[in-house]
Amino acid sequence: MAATAMQANVEWRQNMEFVATVGSGHEVSMDGSKQTAASPMELVLAAAGGCSSVDVVSILEKTRQQVTGVRCEVSGERADATPAVFTKIHLHFIVTGTDVNPTHVERAVKLSADKYCSVAKMLEASVELTHDFRIEPA
Known part of the structure; x- marks a missing residue:
């Protein structure tokens, strides 16, 4: 390839x-x-959230979930030493919609983290990456 x-x-x-x-x-x-x-480091967080969000929305659309919104709140912890690299990054997805199935959201977040998100896959070699989600009614 x-x-x-x-x-x-x-x-x-x-x-x-x-x-x-x-x-x-x-x-x-x-x-x-x-x-x-x-800052460039803030953009690293935004890239991780953006990449994962693209995957989550795409997967949820394919499962015909009635999603009206997806927000990814990304938080990161940096080392106290120079270079101040990220040591932990957490992605919290808030999915809004009607009758959204939690199993589908959990699967979408997991597939993004484990298989599809190139940014997360690149970062996970040196950063502890965690994910969770919450569903809110539309």
Whole structure:
């Protein structure tokens, strides 16, 4: 199987502000001082939540669940030493809908964590990743 190449270019703007332009042409602002944009480490959390959320929504749609919303609250703990890498990341999914089956949500979250989410699979080599969910009526 051939590898898929991806790329991003990061350009310094001013102070600790940078703009990343990714291969699809989209831009993402970053700020190492967290004053004007998310920090690169905050974007790692967002990437984990985004990647897993895509999987969860896709799987729930395939099981014809009446989902009206999915939110992923991601929290992370970082080491006290330099580099301050993440040591723990927790993804908490809040699924909103009508008659949503908890078994389907549990399966979707588990499949994302164990099989589909590329970001989570990459991080799990060095980070303790945990997941849970809650279902709320629409």
